[in-house]
Amino acid sequence: MRRILSSIRDGHGFDILLVAFPLGFLFLMAGLPLIYNAVMSFQEVDMFSLGTFSRPFVGLKNYRDLFAQPETWPILYNTLVFVVGSIAGQFLIGFGLALFFWVNFPGASWLRGLFLVSWVMPGLVVGAVWNWILSGDFGVLNFLLRESGIISGNIFWRSDPQYSLYAVIIANIWLGTAFNMILLSVGLSAIPGDLYEAAELDGANAWQRFWTITLPMMRSSIGAIIALGLIFTLQQFDLFAAITSGGPNNSSNVTQYWAWELSFRQYDFAKGATISVIMIVFVMFASVVYVRSTRHEVRG
Amino acid sequence: MSERTHNRVMLALAILLAGIYLFPLYWMYITALKSGSEMFATPPSFWPAAPRWNTFAEVWQSRQMGRFLWNSLVIAIGATTLIAVLGVGCAYVLARYRNVWVDIGLFLVLMLQVLPASLMVTPIFVGFSQLGVLDYPRLAVVVAIAAKSMPFFVILVRATFMAVPQELEEAALVDGNSRIGAFVNIVLPLARNGILVSAILIFMQAFGEFVYSKSMIQGIELQPASVGLNSFMGPNTNEWNNIMAFATIYVTPILAVFVLLQRRIVSGLTSGALK
Numbered sequence: 197m198r199r200i201l202s203s204i205r206d207g208h209g210f211d212i213l214l215v216a217f218p219l220g221f222l223f224l225m226a227g228l229p230l231i232y233n234a235v236m237s238f239q240e241v242d243m244f245s246l247g248t249f250s251r252p253f254v255g256l257k258n259y260r261d262l263f264a265q266p267e268t269w270p271i272l273y274n275t276l277v278f279v280v281g282s283i284a285g286q287f288l289i290g291f292g293l294a295l296f297f298w299v300n301f302p303g304a305s306w307l308r309g310l311f312l313v314s315w316v317m318p319g320l321v322v323g324a325v326w327n328w329i330l331s332g333d334f335g336v337l338n339f340l341l342r343e344s345g346i347i348s349g350n351i352f353w354r355s356d357p358q359y360s361l362y363a364v365i366i367a368n369i370w371l372g373t374a375f376n377m378i379l380l381s382v383g384l385s386a387i388p389g390d391l392y393e394a395a396e397l398d399g400a401n402a403w404q405r406f407w408t409i410t411l412p413m414m415r416s417s418i419g420a421i422i423a424l425g426l427i428f429t430l431q432q433f434d435l436f437a438a439i440t441s442g443g444p445n446n447s448s449n450v451t452q453y454w455a456w457e458l459s460f461r462q463y464d465f466a467k468g469a470t471i472s473v474i475m476i477v478f479v480m481f482a483s484v485v486y487v488r489s490t491r492h493e494v495r496g
Numbered sequence: 497m498s499e500r501t502h503n504r505v506m507l508a509l510a511i512l513l514a515g516i517y518l519f520p521l522y523w524m525y526i527t528a529l530k531s532g533s534e535m536f537a538t539p540p541s542f543w544p545a546a547p548r549w550n551t552f553a554e555v556w557q558s559r560q561m562g563r564f565l566w567n568s569l570v571i572a573i574g575a576t577t578l579i580a581v582l583g584v585g586c587a588y589v590l591a592r593y594r595n596v597w598v599d600i601g602l603f604l605v606l607m608l609q610v611l612p613a614s615l616m617v618t619p620i621f622v623g624f625s626q627l628g629v630l631d632y633p634r635l636a637v638v639v640a641i642a643a644k645s646m647p648f649f650v651i652l653v654r655a656t657f658m659a660v661p662q663e664l665e666e667a668a669l670v671d672g673n674s675r676i677g678a679f680v681n682i683v684l685p686l687a688r689n690g691i692l693v694s695a696i697l698i699f700m701q702a703f704g705e706f707v708y709s710k711s712m713i714q715g716i717e718l719q720p721a722s723v724g725l726n727s728f729m730g731p732n733t734n735e736w737n738n739i740m741a742f743a744t745i746y747v748t749p750i751l752a753v754f755v756l757l758q759r760r761i762v763s764g765l766t767s768g769a770l771k
Contacts, residue, residue: 210675211592214585218646219601221582225643226608229619236619247626293513301506307514309762313521316697316754316761318704320722321743324729325524328736334536336523343539370520382766433614434706437726452614459618460711472615483610487603 230476236469243463258470267446267454274361275430275450281362282432283425285369287418290376297377298384308381311374319371323438326367330354330439357447360440364448367435372428376421383417384410423486430479451475524747528552528740535737548737555741559728561721565746567634568720571709572702574638575645580695582642583649588683590650591657602654609647613707616644621711633713640708641701649698652764656690657683693764696757700750721746 203209237258239251262268297308314322329337332352341347353363387410395405411418433452436442442449442457449457451471459468527535529547555561590598590605620640621630629636660683668678684691706722713719716727725746728739754761 205674205676207675210679211589215589215601218582218586218650219604222605222608222643222646225620225639226611226616229616229623230611232623233616233619236622241622246622249626296513297510299506301503301510303507304510306758307510309758310514310755311517312758312762312765313518313751313754316700316750317747318706318722318750320704320706320725321524321747322520324725324739324743325520327729328527328740329520329523331736334538334540334736336540339538339540370517373517378762378766427610431610431612431614433612434722437706437710438729441731452612456614456617456707456711459621465618465622468618472618475615476611479610479612479615480607483607486610487606 233469233476234473236466237473239466241464241466241469246465258466262467262470267449271446271449271451271454274446274448275452277361278365278368278432278450279426279429281365282368282372282429283422285365286372286376286425287422289369289373291380293373293377294380294384297381308377311377314371314374319432319434320438322367322371323435326363326370326435327354327439330363330366354440355444357444360444360448364435364439367439368429368432371432371435372425375428376425379421379424380414380417383414383421386417387413420486423482426482427479427486430475430482521751524740524743527737528744530737532737536734551737551741552745555738556745559724559738559742561724561742561745563717564719564721564724567718568703568722568746571634571637571641571705571720572699574634575641575702575705576695576699578638578642579646579649579698580691583646584653584684584691586646587650587653588657588679591654592662605647605650608643609651611644613640613644616640617707617711620708624712630712633715633718636712637705637708640712641705644708645698645701649694652694652697653687653691656687656694656764659690660686689760690764693757693760696753697761697765700754703750 200209204213236251238253238255240254240257241251245251293308293311297304329335330353332338332350332355335350335353337353338347338350342350351359353359353366391409391413392405395409400408430452433456436448436450436453440448442453446454452475455468455471455475457468458464458471526542526544528551529544529549530541531544531546531548534541534545586605590602617640624630624636624640629639664686665678665682668682669675673681704722705720706726709720709723710726713723721742725739725742728735728742733739
């Protein structure tokens with residue numbers, strides 16, 4: 197006992213104590229649910245068996261049922277469109293802004309930081325604001341598009357199945373652009389300036405310098421940011437809840453919202469768990485890519 | 497001279513870009529000040545003709561925002577405290593050593609960071625309801641948020657601890673301090689700013705949290721403002737000025753803190769997220 201106490205005071209026992217509680221907590225509250233989730237996806241869960249652990253195992257039935265449902269493939273496709281659209285928009289606009297603010301001028305870093313308000317706002321507030329901006333008859337976006345001659349009639353962003361998914365994508369691009377920009381700025385500022393001086397002496401123009409220096413030097417940052425973008429996009433839930441609720445008729449539904457809907461709207465917890473398992477495997481894969489691309493930076 | 501014009505042009509452009517980007521925020525504030533008829537005018541007015549400040553007090557009263565914000569505050573304070581108490585030590589150990597175990601721990605923490613809340617809420621809800629934790633819904637939400645956000649906190653704070661020179665701690669140990677003494681008296685004070693900034697970020701996230709609260713808190717008297725805002729926005733609502741007033745009251749304190757601490761938050765965020 198005294199050995200343990202003195203190890204806590206003076207040796208590695210201290211470290212183990214510090215790390216044991218948080219990791220234990222994380223295991224209980226994130227690891228176990230993860231396992232439980234996988235178990236439930238092989239069980240039959242209904243309102244009556246919700247309170248008990250002994251539920252009948254049904255093998256792969258939940259998975260088979262899930263893929264037999266007509267809305268499954270459209271929703272998976274929506275998820276793909278949502279992810280690709282959001283990441284492309286966030287990254288391109290974010291990269292453009294980062295390049296602009298890279299030119300040093302007084303006030304640049306402060307103004308750049310101001311963009312992050314989109315990221316610290318509660319997702320529900322962002323969703324509410326965009327819900328109003330995208331409103332069909334009185335939305336200000338429709339007004340601006342009409343005045344600039346891009347559209348002739350109002351677009352019913354939230355209720356037209358052709359546009360509802362894009363309504364959420366627009367809001368999500370706005371939400372994530374600032375974060376992309378800040379991280380890309382960090383990557384840009386790490387490029388040594390003498391590379392550009394040397395290239396300039398050799399007569400390379402701005403376009404050539406961008407393609408031969410900036411992009412190659414940014415490769416690992418870009419990889420990390422796209423992987424992070426994938427992770428954040430698949431976590432996006434609040435905007436769906438605030439703007440379209442997945443509707444109309446699932447036209448803007450994505451897996452992470454659908455899983456929640458199945459569990460908490462239709463009380464089909466087994467199906468909700470099944471989708472969760474599929475998506476979590478996918479997210480884990482993305483995070484391995486992310487961890488790998490930041491790895492040498494982690495080790496510094 | 498040309499340097500100065502260049503700077504001015506760039507600054508003007510930057511302000512223009514920021515203005516375009518922050519337009520949704522402006523629109524929220526402006527709509528909150530408009531009257532019911534002005535809100536639906538075509539063309540929309542970009543400056544309220546007669547700002548109605550009463551809307552805020554009315555919405556505060558009729559939607560019982562005091563209670564909603566109090567619940568948000570309770571949840572955010574609870575989650576931040578739990579995360580800080582558990583996360584600081586974990587981050588310290590993960591920053592101090594370089595070996596396989598630390599790599600594995602770091603990898604697990606990073607993996608947990610990416611689990612979407614809307615997918616994790618199903619097993620957590622079922623498990624909590626079996627264990628009876630759902631009888632204390634706010635506590636359940638606090639614990640769930642803590643499990644979700646702690647990895648992010650650990651990553652950010654770890655970067656702060658990496659910047660604390662280890663020689664200082666070793667010197668304190670040589671001078672006869674215990675490990676606990678050196679940690680509390682030397683390392684923690686040096687990392688204080690980074691820990692504070694990370695805690696503020698976590699607090700902001702928890703203050704706006706939605707998925708767990710929506711799923712686990714049934715009673716309206718315990719729901720936070722995010723759920724309150726969600727139930728305010730029915731499918732066919734036309735009270736947009738009131739909804740924007742709700743959103744304004746909800747978000748303005750967060751924005752104020754962010755603008756005040758902007759430089760520190762941005763640098764804390766960037767040091768942890770990529771390095």
